[in-house]
Each structure stands twice: as C-alpha cells, then as structure tokens.
Amino acid sequence: TSTATSTAGQVVNGVRVVEISAGNFFYSASEIRVKAGEPTKIVLKVKQGFHDLVSDTLSVRTGQVGAGEFTSASFTPATIGTYEFYCSVGSHKAMGMVGKIIVE
Numbered sequence: 001t002s003t004a005t006s007t008a009g010q011v012v013n014g015v016r017v018v019e020i021s022a023g024n025f026f027y028s029a030s031e032i033r034v035k036a037g038e039p040t041k042i043v044l045k046v047k048q049g050f051h052d053l054v055s056d057t058l059s060v061r062t063g064q065v066g067a068g069e070f071t072s073a074s075f076t077p078a079t080i081g082t083y084e085f086y087c088s089v090g091s092h093k094a095m096g097m098v099g100k101i102i103v104e
Contacts, residue, residue, distance in 0.1 A: 005029065005030060005031060006029060006030070006031040006032075006033055007019075007020060007028075007029040007031070007032055007033070008032075008033040008034070009032075009034075009040075011038075014039065015039045015040065015041050015074075016034055016035070016038050016039065016040045016041070017040075017041050017043060018032050018034070018040065018041070018042050018043070019043045019045060020032065020042065020043070020044055020045070020053070021044070021045045021046070021047050022044060022045070022046050022047065022049070022051040022053070022087065022097070023046075023047045023048040023049060024048050024049040025049075025087075025092050025095040025096055025097050026096065026097065027053070027087075027097060027099050029099065030098075030099040030100065031099060031100050031101075031102055032085070032099065032100070032101045032102070033102045033104060034077055034101065034102070034103055034104070035077075035103070035104055036077055036078060036079065036080050036103050036104065037076065037077070037078065038076065038077070039074065039075075039076045040074065040075055040076065040077065041072055041073070041074045042060065042062065042072060042073050042074075042075075043070055043071075043072045044062045044065070044070060044071050044072065044073075045069075045070040046065050046066060046067055046068070046069055046070065047067060048067050049066070049067060050064060050065070050066045050067075050089055051064065051065070051087045051089055051092065051097070052064040052065070052071070052087055052088055052089060053073070053085055053086075053087065054085060054086055054087070054088045055083050055084060055085040055086075055101055056084075057083045057084070058075055058077060058083050058101060059075065060073045060075050060085065060101075061073055061088075064088075064089060077101070077103040079103065080103050080104060081102075081103055082100050082101070082102050082103075083100065083101045083102075083103065084098060084099070084100060084101075085098070085099050085100070085101050086098045086099070
C-alpha cells in the first residue's frame with residue numbers, strides 16, 4: 001500500500017521535479033499531480049527490490065533499478081486527464097504497484 005496519497009513535487013529551474021520511492025510492492029504515493037505543458041521529471045528511488053515506473057499513455061518509462069539506486073524520466077504532459085503508471089517488472093503491476101498521474 002502507498003504511504004502517501006498524492007505528490008506534486010517542486011519546480012526547479014522551470015521543471016517540476018517529483019520524487020517517488022518504490023519498495024516491495026508499493027510506491028510512496030498513489031497519485032502524481034502535474035500541470036499540462038509543464039516540463040516534468042519523475043525521479044524514482046528504489047528502497048527495496050527491483051522496480052521501474054511506466055506510463056504507456058504518457059510515454060514515460062524510467063530505467064529498471066535495484067535497492068539503493070535511482071532513475072528518472074522526463075516528459076511534458078500535453079493533455080489534461082488521469083493516466084495510469086505502474087511497475088513493469090514481473091507481476092508487480094498485478095501485485096498492486098499502480099498509481100495515477102493527474103495532469104491538471
């Protein structure tokens with residue numbers, strides 16, 4: 001289960017930077033909130049296990065990394081809406097490693 005409901009990160013040099021951590025089998029937030037047209041960077045920090053963060057609709061895909069490592073993906077969401085993100089490693093998505101990217 002997620003330890004937080006939502007995260008919006010902070011803006012650094014014009015880029016919204018959202019940090020989210022992952023463990024077995026959860027993300028630290030079930031929602032990531034961003035603004036349409038705003039350059040965004042998601043930083044995934046893995047606390048335990050081996051994970052990634054993927055959103056097919058938004059064409060977001062971090063690398064797959066293990067415990068103690070981090071990876072990131074940058075994108076600029078164009079369309080307001082709610083989009084799924086998930087861990088593509090093994091059956092992690094089926095085990096509940098899913099969340100929503102909300103573009104406002």
